[in-house]
Amino acid sequence: xxxxxxxxxxxxxxxxxxxxxxxxxxxxxxxxxxxxxxxxxxxxxxxxxxxxxxxxxxxxxxxxxxxxxxxxxxxxxxxxxxxxxxxxxxxxxxxxxxxxxxxxxxxxxxxxxxxxxxxxxxxxxxxxxxxxxxxxxxxxxxxxxxxxxxxxxxxxxxxxxxxxxxxxxxxxxxxxxxxxxxxxxxxxxxxxxxxxxxxxxxxxxxxxxxxxxxxxxxxxxxxxxxxxxxxxxxxxxxxxxxxxxxxxxxxxxxxxxxxxxxxxxxxxxxxxxxxxxxxxxxxxxxxxxxxxxxxxxxxxxxxxxxxxxxxxxxxxxxxxxxxxxxxxxxxxxxxxxxxxxxxxxxxxxx
Numbered sequence: 001x002x003x004x005x006x007x008x009x010x011x012x013x014x015x016x017x018x019x020x021x022x023x024x025x026x027x028x029x030x031x032x033x034x035x036x037x038x039x040x041x042x043x044x045x046x047x048x049x050x051x052x053x054x055x056x057x058x059x060x061x062x063x064x065x066x067x068x069x070x071x072x073x074x075x076x077x078x079x080x081x082x083x084x085x086x087x088x089x090x091x092x093x094x095x096x097x098x099x100x101x102x103x104x105x106x107x108x109x110x111x112x113x114x115x116x117x118x119x120x121x122x123x124x125x126x127x128x129x130x131x132x133x134x135x136x137x138x139x140x141x142x143x144x145x146x147x148x149x150x151x152x153x154x155x156x157x158x159x160x161x162x163x164x165x166x167x168x169x170x171x172x173x174x175x176x177x178x179x180x181x182x183x184x185x186x187x188x189x190x191x192x193x194x195x196x197x198x199x200x201x202x203x204x205x206x207x208x209x210x211x212x213x214x215x216x217x218x219x220x221x222x223x224x225x226x227x228x229x230x231x232x233x234x235x236x237x238x239x240x241x242x243x244x245x246x247x248x249x250x251x252x253x254x255x256x257x258x259x260x261x262x263x264x265x266x267x268x269x270x271x272x273x274x275x276x277x278x279x280x281x282x283x284x285x286x287x288x289x290x291x292x293x294x295x296x297x298x299x300x301x302x303x304x305x306x307x308x309x310x311x312x313x314x315x316x317x318x319x320x321x322x323x324x325x326x327x328x329x330x331x332x333x334x335x336x337x338x339x340x341x342x343x344x345x346x347x348x349x350x
Contacts, residue, residue: 029080030184035231038065039072040218042084049086057086094128094151099135105327109175109320110168111140111154114329117164117306122152136169144169145176157183160261164332165192165311178319183258189315189326192263193242195308195335196249197281198272204240207266211235211259220279221261223269235259237266243339244348248275250339252312263309275338277307286338291345303338310335 025046033041039058043051055072057063062085065074076082102114115121115132122133136144136154144154147170154169156179170176182188210232214220224232236256243250249272253263261280267273268280278284286304289295315326331339 025084025086027082027084029076029078029082031078033076034078035233036076037072038063038070038074038076038082040213041076042082046084046086054086057084062086094122094131094133094137094153096138096141097129097134098138099130101135101139102329103139104166104329105325109172109318110170110179112314112327113167113169115159115164115167115311117162117332117334120161121158121167122155132167140169140171143171145171145173147173147176147180156180159311160307160309162306163309163311164335165329166314166327167311168314168316175319179316182316182319186256186258187316189313190255190311191313191315192253192255193310193312193331193335194251194253194263194267195275195304195338196251196267196272197247197275197283197286198249199244199247200239200241200249200251200270200272202241204238207237207239207270209235209266209269211262211265213260221259221265223265233257233259235262235266237263239267245342245346246349247346248342264307275308276304277309288341291341303341304334306334308335308338 027045029041033044036044039051039055042054042058042063043049046054049057054063058070058072061069064070064083065076065080067081067083102116103111104114105112113132120131122131133151133153133155140154145156146153148155154171154176156168156170156176159165159167168179170179209223209225210227210229211221212224212229212232214222226232234257238254238256240252241249242252251267251272253267255262259265264274264277264280268277273281275281276284276286284305285302286308287300287302289300291303310331311329312331313326313328315324317323318325
């Protein structure tokens, strides 16, 4: 993520966040944030502020937990009551921008968008324009939930900047709350498609490995093998191989929990990181010359310049009608082109 985009699919915080105000803010920590550092927790909820600004506010006594001042390193516990007093952010509210949207489904209550890669979901430090929220403000205007404030109008959950695919948008606060609750209670069926660097041994399997924040890189997560590690959380992913190539695998993944970067970390853990995932595979691009050695420089091209991960399907119960709704997003063009070339140059071993 450009800022620490929290997850390939975490629900957005459930409390209203004033966008540009000095008024106090009260939050109640939910189960998904348990064990997270206080400064990180607040940064996820208040990305109009930098993490250093939040740390300074905590150290100055502008943040209390259960009525008491604390430190930025405090580990948040479920149902902690946070009182926050921050200075007004320097940036204005998101401006509507005429950015094309691929709307897969919409009705009067919600919409499902096929988010392109290289699009940040909502404004934050370093990305104040060109985000999905800027596009939503133009296309839906006042018909967006304000449950999370104007900086995240309509946003129920998140995808990393470089992950393409389905993302759910709420048009009113009641719909937002009910959808967010489905994510929180794991009642939303999520399915991703990934292209890996490496060949998975089994056609189907579960990856069960606890995840925690990386000890040295705050933008990354890591698997821990210590079952007693208090900073780690249980994580479970199911995968099914769709197509095999020499050196690569096309795989469908269903995360059964919603940890930060879960799919990317789990696939790395089994030796098959997502292709072109700069954080977990060590390389941020996959070129034609990687596929066809000896390709002349003037004929070379970047096939994938971001992690080859796509949110393919979202299935949930419509919060207002009660009917099940299932929406799919076709694979992004860069992944499709890479697959076509893999079939030509790296077909599966016979």
